[in-house]
Amino acid sequence: MKFKKTVLTALAVILALGLAHSALAQKEITLLNVSYDPTREFYQEFNATFVKYWAEKTGQTVTIRQSHGGSGKQARAVIDGLEADVVSLALAYDVDAIARGELISEKWQSRLPDNSSPYFSTIVFLVRKGNPKNIKDWDDLIKPGVSVITPNPKTSGGARWNYLAAWGFALKRWGDEAKAKDFVAALFKNVPILDTGARGSTTTFVERGIGDVLLAWENEALLAINTLGKDKFEIVIPSLSILAEPPVSVVDAVVDRRGTREVADAYLRYLYTEEGQILAGKHYHRPRLESVAAKYEGQFPKVNLFTIDQLLGGWPEAQKKHFGDGGIFDQLYQPNK
Amino acid sequence: MGKLSMPMNTTIAARATLNAGIGGGQESKLFRWALIAIATAFLGLFLFAPIIAVFAKALEKGLSVYFSAITEPDAQAAIRLTILTAAITVPLNLCFGVAAAWAITKFDFFGKNLLITLIDIPFSVSPVISGMIFVLLFGAQSLLGPFLTAHNIKIIFAVPGIVLATIFVTSPFIARELIPVMQAQGSEEEQAAISLGASGWQIFWRVTLPNIKWGLLYGVILCNARAMGEFGAVSVVSGHIRGLTNTMPLHVEILYNEFQFVAAFSVASLLTILALVTLAAKNFVQKKSRQRFITSPVEGIDYSGVQL
């Protein structure tokens, strides 16, 4: 049967091409960094710098790929088979989730300095120029007629920081969980749209002109102001906010399988060097290194910060209580027309 | 069953004579021009403005920005992946289309209508669902997941997943074009050939293929356009790794979400050119073959019942 032969030959050729393609791809060293939303610009520049550094140090050429999205969504993609060598996510819980999927060692957080978060940030408000709704602090967000933009805490790490910052503020102000719950419920009543990632929310606020205030990573807010115009937006620092520590880790199962542990490890450690810290500062993440932090002092105003351990008992508890299925967030958020 | 038995061969020539007979209708001149104005205004708002807008936005900051946007490495990688996907998808669906059309039109068997309906299924499935079924099938949490991970086979969030989703979405195109064409052709010529002692392959190559080549080409053009332009299904399985698993439509989305509007529209303009070339090729084939094919729409629905 000649036809059969041709079909089979065609299939074989396609298969061979596919295999050759993947074989070719394996010759060069590649790293995939699966990250959360607002780090696009930072890692783009950091990757280029690291590639140069690594070539000088070892003579190897390494290609670094990036994938960005809401932190929770990205973590689930890694659990579901997205082959990340390193993850740089918005919060420790998402890395823990991957660790529970047995892809990352349980002790990941102690493997690198500063809880494995080479830079930190916080949550601030981005408002339209002149602050027409006169938003000064968290309690202004629940006023009627104020439209608040924040992403979906189920998929976005930044959104969980936003939510917990609001919760922490209410807890500190009224010292009572029931009051805190009412406060956050009132806040989410004012949220007309939940994007899946922080970048989606920024686009909604900045490009689509929806909302009076965007709850954002400080770095995302600074990026929006500095690239899209100081004449359009301004940043408001609330009286209290949360210390947000986005962690990084190698994905042990993947680097061991692909033989990329050495370069993946060096990649993450490079984040802690002066070069890495300068780039972090340049892209509006707060650096850990004192010398670099001093250099960027003017960029980052003093903020009164609390940590998740202080007010919320750490990530596992906060996650379960607030963001699990049927958790407080599910009870609070009833989208309305 | 009416679907298959309809006449297919209203020739362009016949249409032309008819046209000449019809002339200008009986409406007053004013009314006629008013209708023409309404029609063109509607199409202007919804059809021509978008075409112009793509190029206007892409060239907003000049040619050099345009060219750097489409030659930048990630854009190049997206273009390569899009071409690779189409290069695998179209031949496979071509084999499928020819085999299915041959089985359905040359033989009689139980359940033929069911088979035709099954072939149509992808047309009626929303693109998002087309993508998600492969995540359910091959994701790490699926039944096959542990096996795939253990053997280091990557399907979802990698090129094979993109190809599979694209094959699914575009699988009916060629079959759907060929079935009516071959049905209309009948099998008398093939039977004559076989009585003269030709082998099966010879019959296909020498007798059937020349008769169906335009229909085949037509199906390939449509299949290719959809394979290169598919967004929803591919978006679900891609993993969005820049430079690795982003096709052109996904790259457009990423650029757009990164506020790089000029770059987004630059890559979009390439896809628009592809669409215009597709339309030109389609019209050329129609003219050349002097046939009106089933204008199979690129997405969403079985259009083949429409009698043209």
Add this chain to the structure above:
Amino acid sequence: MKPKSILLKQRGVLPGFGLTMGFTIFYLSMVILIPISMIFIKTASMSWDQFVGAVTSPRAMAAYYLSFTASFIAAMINGIFGIIVAWVLERYNFPGKRIIDGLLDLPFALPTAVAGITLTAIYSSNGWFGQYLEAIGIKAAYSPLGVVIVLTFVGLPFVVRTLQPVLHDFDKEMEDAAASLGANRWQTFTKVILPELLPALLTGFVLAFARGLGEYGSVIFIAGNMPMRTEITPLLIMIKLEQFDYAGASAIAAVFLLASFTLLLLINLLQRRKNLVRA
């Protein structure tokens, strides 16, 4: 349809049945049937209460409502303007007619993501048309109206392309007869021409409607994707997927698939009717 005896004889004569049939079944199973059955397998893993809870949640209901109404309105717009465009293209001569006819299928050929960002750019509040709409208080992009606009675009060719051949083959003598019996042009159109067009019009309408229902790529850019307000059903499925609520996504997808299959059936029925009428 050929007499059955001839067809039956063919199986003995022409070669390749086993090979082509085998390949077709194999390919269909691997590429279409097994993957799509996953939706129902996954859905079956839910309890009945969970299933009902997922597919009737207020957010899901709002999404169905938007998907159906926006597709319906867009198909109506395409129905009305489709008659005019088809009429103009078939009956009149004017400059640019052939270009219009050639470009009419563009919504079929243009990738949906491109259509989405482009229409958003045109109809957003600082876009070419959006700024004027904004001035008179109409918000086009990031509102349900935006969904209608893109669905009108993607469904645009259906009605025109189904009407064209019918209009083309229309018996002019019937029009002349109507005119000679004293009917004016409008009466001729509504009483003589329109009834003949109706089956094709209905088919085009349902095709455009079904196409709009499944559309994803172009809508997500213009809709603003606000839960309960501008979130279409395919997007809700996508969001469930992104939250890795696979069972919930499958449940809504199963409901949606049944709706599309029903429409497919309806189209085939319409088609059969139309063929009967025309025969």
